[in-house]
Amino acid sequence: MGKRAASKVEQKAPEEFLPLTPAVFHILVALGDGEAHGYAIMQNVLTRTGGTVRLSAGTLYGAVSRLLEGGLITELEERPDPEMDDTRRRYYRLSDMGGRVLAAEIHRLSDLIRAARATKAVQKMRPA
Amino acid sequence: MRGEFLYGALLYLYPKPFRTRFGEEMIRLFRECYPDSRVGRYWLDSLRDFFVSAPREWRREICRPDRAIDYTGLADAIMCFIVVGTLLVGWGMAGASFAINIGVISSDSIFWRQAAASLFMALTLFIGAIVGVLSTWAATRSGRIDTTCSRLITSGRITAR
Numbered sequence: 001m002g003k004r005a006a007s008k009v010e011q012k013a014p015e016e017f018l019p020l021t022p023a024v025f026h027i028l029v030a031l032g033d034g035e036a037h038g039y040a041i042m043q044n045v046l047t048r049t050g051g052t053v054r055l056s057a058g059t060l061y062g063a064v065s066r067l068l069e070g071g072l073i074t075e076l077e078e079r080p081d082p083e084m085d086d087t088r089r090r091y092y093r094l095s096d097m098g099g100r101v102l103a104a105e106i107h108r109l110s111d112l113i114r115a116a117r118a119t120k121a122v123q124k125m126r127p128a
Numbered sequence: 129m130r131g132e133f134l135y136g137a138l139l140y141l142y143p144k145p146f147r148t149r150f151g152e153e154m155i156r157l158f159r160e161c162y163p164d165s166r167v168g169r170y171w172l173d174s175l176r177d178f179f180v181s182a183p184r185e186w187r188r189e190i191c192r193p194d195r196a197i198d199y200t201g202l203a204d205a206i207m208c209f210i211v212v213g214t215l216l217v218g219w220g221m222a223g224a225s226f227a228i229n230i231g232v233i234s235s236d237s238i239f240w241r242q243a244a245a246s247l248f249m250a251l252t253l254f255i256g257a258i259v260g261v262l263s264t265w266a267a268t269r270s271g272r273i274d275t276t277c278s279r280l281i282t283s284g285r286i287t288a289r
Binding site for chain 2: 037038039042054056057058059060061062064065066088089090
């Protein structure tokens, strides 16, 4: 991405990216722990969701493509540990903007959960 | 691995820029996740993912604001469509006439003769339309290569000679 495009992305407020799709949200959360390649992201999401969310290649890389374009993640030029890993792998890292968008989405979801919990129906179902 | 080869072939149905950028990684991911058992289920999931993600990538590619249209190529494609379409219609009419004369359609009823002729015509028009749409689409995308290359050069991903 060129400098002009990058500065355009920086000008956008994190809220403009919301709401995130489930795949994008899971990828951002997975990258929240540090840089990772595609397979590691997929495994992270699978473990984190208890095996309920499996990102297939098309969905994963489609979302990665959109995130790269939006400047929410960046591709690492260097490998974290070239001796331990295949150098042909591409690693991705959460950008500052990506972190802000993730935080905004978590805040939005928290508000939704809080509102849902405040409804009578949910309060009735609460264990005593 | 044969599965990997088939999946690689399937990736050709994604837009070229997407395939060029992520194709290798997608094949790698497919290989790494390939199970020892329940292969059918894995393929079913992969195909389902393909049928959802490929149209989405095409839509993104077509709606891209920096999309370039090669108008010369577009004119060529339209000309090609007219020529191919005319030939196909002629071929269809000949085919319909031949089918009726050799008795493929045995009934003497005028209704069946007309139905057979209409079917051949519709079929050839349909094929002609597909050829036309594909060639027109291919031509409108042909200017895209330069755009992608220039963007990669400006971003420093590849070096201009």
